[in-house]
Amino acid sequence: MRATAIPPEHTNPPHPAGPSPGSEQQTAVDKALVLLKSLAEHDREVGVSELARRACLTKSTAFRLLGILQRNELVERVGSNYRLGAQLFDIGNRVYGPTPPLLQEWLLPHLADLYELTHETVHLAVLHGTEIVYVNKIHGHRAARSPSRIGARLPAYCTAVGKALLAFDHDAAEAAIEAGLPALTEYTLTDADRLRAELRRIRRDGIAYDRQEATLGLICVAVPVMGPLGRPVAALSVAGADHRFAPSRYADALRRVAYEAARAVVAARARGALPSGRGGQPEA
Incomplete structure (x- = not known):
């Protein structure tokens, strides 16, 4: 049975009420x-x-x-x-540890390259627990309506960048499933087995999709930026309006840019310009 969609603003658990x-x-x-x-x-x-x-x-x-x-x-x-x-x-800037601001600086040229190749809205995001945090975004005149903004958080399981990162983080993926998979739209994957199968496909193919799962009318395609030890440190995505956006068109550009971005991260880490870890967390 199709899950009932709930508004995005109700997806995060409410904080404990304080004094009025x-x-x-x-x-x-x-x-x-x-x-x-x-x-x-x-x-x-x-x-x-x-x-x-x-x-x-x-x-x-x-x-x-x-x-x-x-x-x-x-x-x-x-x-x-x-x-x-x-x-x-x-x-x-220190809320999510030291790594995201440094990644934002080091990966900005690659995000700009991605925008030049696509002229669509492009994102750089990192995983924080079971949510993704947008650390950079570039858009042009054709920007589609999107909940993304720098510093914003969304559940990882219903975004392309989030699934690209969860696919390589088993513990985070299971934590997201255990917490529940409420529907943000009628297209959100709310079944745990279907989500696990989707993450297995992403690990195999190296590319993730969001087909109106987080916001109606918005399509996204994303790839992880791999760091040392084969773990992603971030994800890049391209997004556009569903009536004109063909995500497969941008897969090759995303893979090329993510490959160059990964090389830059590895080189920066080797020089000590970037600390080890994912999203400010120590590397295992």
């Missing part, structure tokens, strides 16, 4: 975090009165906490308004 804004249980840390989240929802500077209103704080409390955040470079003051600070960017 303005409640007596809120600590100063809670209130400061609410202010940061409120700032993150805007693409412009915001005044203290509006931030206090959105965070359900008094203006004096918001002003005091913003001063503390400013001293720690987590927010910046622009006139009488505030915006997120550069220190948050540095902290965010």
Whole structure:
């Protein structure tokens, strides 16, 4: 029986509920975090009165906490308004360990090569647990609607980059299956045996597909970037709208670019320019 699709925003398990804004249980840390989240929802500077209103704080409390955040470079003051600070960017880059930012730097030229060969949306992603993290993305004027953005996470089992990585990581694949395979669309593989068979095919052929499994209307094709010991350190993909995108057309370009990218990773590791490991995890 076909699984019922659920909206993408409901695919991740909810975080434990914290104190509601303005409640007596809120600590100063809670209130400061609410202010940061409120700032993150805007693409412009915001005044203290509006931030206090959105965070359900008094203006004096918001002003005091913003001063503390400013001293720690987590927010910046622009006139009488505030915006997120550069220190948050540095902290965010370390969320998944040291390897993804370095991979982003080393593999960017290869991602650019892939874009030049395809002129479609191209991605670089790494595996983090049972999810994939997009560490780079290039798109042109024909970009298809996609949930991908730099820093975004998606379940690995329903994306081409994710399946390309799970195929070579048995423990992560089984953990994803054990956690459940909810349907993001009507095309998502939700049967464990079918997913295992798909991963076996990917290990054999070296190429993975997402045929509207993560987002309706989006087709992707991906290959792993292999590192030392035959383990992938990342995956590259090409994506496009289903009504015009033929994924097999880009398979050869993906394989060529991934081969050159793998050579660059191995050479960088040999020189000590890249630490060993996958996604910041030590190499076995």
